[in-house]
Amino acid sequence: MINEDYMQEVHADKVLMLAIGNNDYISYNKLFDRYYGRLCQYVYSLLMDRNDAEDVVQELFLNLWKNRGRIEIKEKMYQDIYIGWLNIWP
Numbered sequence: 001m002i003n004e005d006y007m008q009e010v011h012a013d014k015v016l017m018l019a020i021g022n023n024d025y026i027s028y029n030k031l032f033d034r035y036y037g038r039l040c041q042y043v044y045s046l047l048m049d050r051n052d053a054e055d056v057v058q059e060l061f062l063n064l065w066k067n068r069g070r071i072e073i074k075e076k077m078y079q080d081i082y083i084g085w086l087n088i089w090p
Contacts, residue, residue, distance in 0.1 A: 015075050020064070021071040028068075031062055 016034075019027035036057060044053035064071075 017071050017073050020068050023068065028061075028065055031064075036061070 011034075013031070013034075016027045017033045020031065039057045039060070040053050043056050044050055047053050047056070
């Protein structure tokens, strides 16, 4: 059984991503606020360097904004965001 809170979060992510795709900077900031801390912790756990982790996550969000017109909405957005850092960090 799928948790209702989880489904609401998935829906909220989709709404934010659609808005970002339409150049909505406020939605971009909301997504940033929602995921920045969690992503930094995750990347830090892999790299063991806080500055590098922050650089990677900031680059991820910068790339998201630069490529906002090509966003594909997926069911599990958070997984794509967590995996996205792999495309940034060598």
